[in-house]
Amino acid sequence: MTAPVRVPVDLGHRPGGADALVRIENVAKTYTARRGAGAVTALEDIDLTVPRGRVLGVIGRSGAGKSTLIRLVNGLERPSRGRVIVDGAEISRLSESALRRERRGIGMIFQHFNLLSARTAAGNVALPLEVAGADKGAIRTRVAELLDLVGLGPQADRYPAELSGGQKQRVGIARALATNPKVLLSDEATSALDPETTRSILDLLGRINRDLGLTILLITHEMAVIRAIAHEVAVLDGGRIAESGDVFEVFTRPKAAITRTFLDEETGRALPPALAARLTPGPATAGEGKQAVLRITFRGPHATDPVLAQLTRDVGIPAGILSGTVDEIAGRPFGTLVVGIPPEPETVRRASDFLAARGLDVELLGTLDLAGWQRSAAPTDLIHVA
Amino acid sequence: MSPELVRLLVQATLDTLQMVAVAASLGTLIGLPLGVFLATSGRGELLAAPWLNRVLGLVVNATRSTPFIILVVAIIPFTRLIAGTSIGTTAATVPLTVAATPFIARLVEGAIREVDGGLVEAARAFGASPLQIVLKVLIPEALPGIVLGLTLAVVSLIGFSAMVGAVGGGGLGDLGIRYGYQRFMPEMMLAVVVVLIVLVQLVQTLGDRLARRMNKRLRHG
Numbered sequence: 241m242t243a244p245v246r247v248p249v250d251l252g253h254r255p256g257g258a259d260a261l262v263r264i265e266n267v268a269k270t271y272t273a274r275r276g277a278g279a280v281t282a283l284e285d286i287d288l289t290v291p292r293g294r295v296l297g298v299i300g301r302s303g304a305g306k307s308t309l310i311r312l313v314n315g316l317e318r319p320s321r322g323r324v325i326v327d328g329a330e331i332s333r334l335s336e337s338a339l340r341r342e343r344r345g346i347g348m349i350f351q352h353f354n355l356l357s358a359r360t361a362a363g364n365v366a367l368p369l370e371v372a373g374a375d376k377g378a379i380r381t382r383v384a385e386l387l388d389l390v391g392l393g394p395q396a397d398r399y400p401a402e403l404s405g406g407q408k409q410r411v412g413i414a415r416a417l418a419t420n421p422k423v424l425l426s427d428e429a430t431s432a433l434d435p436e437t438t439r440s441i442l443d444l445l446g447r448i449n450r451d452l453g454l455t456i457l458l459i460t461h462e463m464a465v466i467r468a469i470a471h472e473v474a475v476l477d478g479g480r481i482a483e484s485g486d487v488f489e490v491f492t493r494p495k496a497a498i499t500r501t502f503l504d505e506e507t508g509r510a511l512p513p514a515l516a517a518r519l520t521p522g523p524a525t526a527g528e529g530k531q532a533v534l535r536i537t538f539r540g541p542h543a544t545d546p547v548l549a550q551l552t553r554d555v556g557i558p559a560g561i562l563s564g565t566v567d568e569i570a571g572r573p574f575g576t577l578v579v580g581i582p583p584e585p586e587t588v589r590r591a592s593d594f595l596a597a598r599g600l601d602v603e604l605l606g607t608l609d610l611a612g613w614q615r616s617a618a619p620t621d622l623i624h625v626a
Numbered sequence: 627m628s629p630e631l632v633r634l635l636v637q638a639t640l641d642t643l644q645m646v647a648v649a650a651s652l653g654t655l656i657g658l659p660l661g662v663f664l665a666t667s668g669r670g671e672l673l674a675a676p677w678l679n680r681v682l683g684l685v686v687n688a689t690r691s692t693p694f695i696i697l698v699v700a701i702i703p704f705t706r707l708i709a710g711t712s713i714g715t716t717a718a719t720v721p722l723t724v725a726a727t728p729f730i731a732r733l734v735e736g737a738i739r740e741v742d743g744g745l746v747e748a749a750r751a752f753g754a755s756p757l758q759i760v761l762k763v764l765i766p767e768a769l770p771g772i773v774l775g776l777t778l779a780v781v782s783l784i785g786f787s788a789m790v791g792a793v794g795g796g797g798l799g800d801l802g803i804r805y806g807y808q809r810f811m812p813e814m815m816l817a818v819v820v821v822l823i824v825l826v827q828l829v830q831t832l833g834d835r836l837a838r839r840m841n842k843r844l845r846h847g
Contacts (some may be wrong), residue, residue, distance in 0.1 A: 314751055343753040354748035357843045358766045367762065368752035399842040419752065 261423055261455045262290035262313055267322030267332075269308050269479075282308040283479045286322070290423065290472075295449050295456040297470030297487070299463065299502060305479040306459035310425050313457060314346045315339045327422050344372055347416030351428035353408040355400040361411045362387065362396040368418040386414040390444060406437035413444065417454075424448070426458035430465060442468045463502050467491070467569050475499045487570040492539045493601065509535070509576045511563055511605070521606035524583045529611030531580035532588045533562065537601040538575035547598060548579065557581055557591050562608075583607055627813060634801060635814070639821055641715045642797035645790070646783045648719045653726030653783075654776060660686075660727065661734025662760055672746065672756045686728040694725050694786050698793055718787070718795030726783055733775030737768040770841040777833025781826050788822065798822055 269283040283305045290296040300306045311317040312324045315331045324332040329342050355364045362383050369379045387393050390410040400408055409429060416424055426445065430438040446469045448454050460466060466473050466487060473491070474484035475498055482496035494500050504510040511519060511533070524532035538545065548559050559579040566575035581591050588604065595602045627635075660682065666672040667679040692700070698721040702712045705720040741764055749759045765772070788799025798818050806815025 316747065316750060337755075340753040340755060343751060346751075348748070348751040350744060350748060352744055354742070354744040356745060356763060356767055358769065358840070359842075367749070368754075370762065371749075371752060371754045371758050401843050415748075415752070425751075 259292055260289035261292040261327055262288075262296075262457060263323075263325040264288040264309075264312065265323045265325070267312060267319040267324065269305075269312070269317065270320045281479055283312075283319075285480055288474055288481065288484070290455055290457050292455055293449070293453050294471045295446075295458065295469050296472045296474065297466040298457070298459045298474045298476055299461065299466050300459070300476030301461060304476040306461075306476055307427065309476065310348075310427055310457065310459050313423070313425055314343050314348060344368070344419040345422045346425060347419070347421035347423070348425040348427065349409065349412045349416050349429045351431045353400070353405075353412045353432075355408055355411055355415075357400055360397050360399055361392055361403065361407075361414075364400070364411050365414045365418055368415060372419055382418065383414075386417055387411075389417070389448075390414045404437070405433050406440060409433065409437075409441050410444065413441075413448070417448070417452075421454070423455040423457060426456060426460075428460055429458065431460070431462070435464075438464070439468070445469055463491075463506055467567075471570060475502070488539075488572050488574070491569050492537060492574055506565065506567075506576075509563075509565065509578075511578055511608075515562060515608060518609050519606045520609065524585060524588045524604065525607050526583045526585075527607075527609070527611075529609060530583045531560070531608045531610065532583040533605040533608050534579050534581060534588075534591065534595075535603045535605055536577045536579065536595055537603070538566070538573070538577070539599075539601070540572055540574075545598065547595060547600065548577070550598075551591060551594060555590060555594050557587055557594075559591070578605070580608055627817065631805070631811075631814060634805070635817055635821065638796070638798045638801040638818070639825075642784065642787050642799075642825070645715055645719050645722055645787045645795070645797055646780060649722035649726045649783055649787075650776070650780050652719075652723045653730045653779065657727045657730030657779075658734050658772070661731040662738055662764065664731060665735040665738035666756075666760065666764070672759060686731055689724065689728040690732065694721070695789055695792065697721055697725055698790060698795075713794040715796040718790035718793075718797070722783060722786055722790065725786060726779055729782065730776065730779045733779060734768075734772055737771030737775055738764050740771055741767045770837040770843075773833060773837040773840060777830060777837070780829050780833070784822060784825055784829070 264286050267283060267286040268281070271280045271282060273279065286309065288296070288298075288309075298306055298309060308317055312319055313326060313331065315324075315334065319332050322332070323330055326342070326346060331339065331342060334342060356367065359367065365383045365386050366379050369382060374382070384393070384396070387396050390413050392407060392410050392414065395403060395407060400411070403411065412429070424445075429445075430441050433441060442465060445456060445458075449456050449469070456469075458465065458470070470487050472485065473487045475482045475490070475496060477496070477498040482498045483490060483494070490499060491503060494503055510516065519533060536547070548561070551557050551559050559581050562578045562580050564575070564577040566573065568574055581587060592602045592604070663673065664679065664682060664686070667675045669676045689697070701721055701724060704724075705712045705717050708720050709717040711717050745763050745767060746759055749763045754762065787795070787797050788802065791797055791800030791803050794800070798821060802815055802818035805811045806818060
């Protein structure tokens with residue numbers, strides 16, 4: 241247990257070259273109710289791999305089966321069907337005692353930290369090492385090293401009750417790393433934290449992934465978490481994987497409806513509620529006070545192009561911004577604009593063609609009926625692109 | 627009170643302390659592991675042994691539901707077997723221990739069940755064995771609750787020990803009945819009651835303090 245913090249290994253950024261550290265193959269999990277009542281299916285047809293050195297994020301609503309999924313990886317849950325393999329060991333078939341040894345190679349952090357209240361920060365980090373039978377001197381060195389790694393050196397002798405939420409999670413992370421695991425499981429690790437603390441914890445996890453080459457499998461219900469540190473994403477819905485792949489690809493070209501609903505929670509991708517209430521989905525229909533609503537998705541290098549100005553100047557179509565955002569996903573620029581244009585089918589077609597020709601994804605959301613809205617408040621007048 | 631009566635009072639207090647101390651110690655020795663087992667051996671739990679759990683639960687309940695004074699009489703043969711006699715301070719320790727053990731077991735069980743299940747899950751996740759989880763997670767985390775439970779048990783034992791006086795057990799209760807009641811000496815009765823109150827006060831204060839110092843869940847622990 242004296243092993244130092246691991247030297248950066250090959251992070252597996254080679255395209256397609258990274259081998260799978262965690263493999264979940266054709267897994268199903270069913271819970272049988274104690275008496276009478278039928279079985280509950282938590283997971284169905286799950287195939288998922290986490291390449292060595294990468295961060296895979298699983299996103300889903302509560303009840304989608306995320307918690308069950310992550311617990312299959314360290315054997316806290318056993319699948320009803322299928323196999324779970326971590327670094328060559330078939331977790332789903334190991335005996336309890338073999339599983340205990342294997343678990344030392346799989347760290348886990350939790351939403352509510354799960355720290356022992358009767359032990360100090362250092363005592364909590366030491367626990368997995370004590371359990372593994374490390375000698376006292378080695379434990380002391382390793383614990384100090386780990387607390388420094390997570391930036392908690394000065395708080396070593398504090399009890400959890402004397403630490404903030406973010407500090408508690410740092411202790412949790414140090415504890416999870418104590419036995420030098422190959423993979424870190426993160427169970428909603430930032431869900432109990434405020435946005436600023438969330439960012440600092442995600443930064444820490446990202447740094448651990450990069451510097452130590454640690455593979456991370458995380459589950460969350462927050463887009464922001466996936467966007468901040470995941471390389472790959474799987475969207476879980478009703479116990480099945482709705483879609484999965486490279487984070488940038490999945491989030492900029494979502495295929496499943498559930499993925500879109502997650503994206504729509506991001507500010508700027510959907511219409512504000514007041515406008516959404518006045519939107520009729522479907523093909524554009526002309527009329528007094530009506531606008532066709534387009535969603536334009538900018539990917540990569542086009543994210544900051546002045547396309548609306550071009551649309552007005554070169555094609556002569558005025559476009560008003562209803563909502564919008566420019567940000568990055570997995571380090572690549574990505575933007576969304578929701579705009580209103582005159583609703584005549586011909587205009588809509590010309591605008592779509594023009595934008596598509598510039599490599600942008602265009603989606604017609606429907607027709608916005610602004611008749612009756614106070615004229616001065618109409619968004620096209622507030623932000624008019626001349 | 628005459629010096630002779632004071633000497634009797636001191637002796638009776640010492641007897642009571644001895645009975646309570648021995649019964650509490652033995653009761654904890656058996657009751658603590660029993661309580662831990664009861665809390666962790668249910669279906670699907672850490673040391674799952676549902677059958678044994680149910681049987682032990684029944685035995686514990688049976689002992690707990692028998693009124694103490696009846697228990698004392700009922701187990702006289704057992705008391706003779708252990709202590710060689712059924713009369714006196716040593717003999718009275720036997721029924722006291724028999725009554726204290728299941729009581730302590732239930733209190734310990736309750737304290738263990740209060741421990742957040744997330745801690746057990748975390749310990750399993752880093753590879754702890756069931757025994758390690760019990761020793762390094764459950765008992766340390768439940769310790770403040772266990773100490774409060776033991777305090778309650780000791781206080782109850784002080785009360786019970788006064789009852790064994792009725793069957794020749796010695797101690798403060800015996801003194802109160804023989805001198806205070808039968809010889810009609812109200813000052814002796816009063817003295818016995820005062821000593822009992824002081825004892826209970828002391829035990830409770832000590833237990834509360836110890837539990838508070840152990841509880842690190844409070845910011846100013």
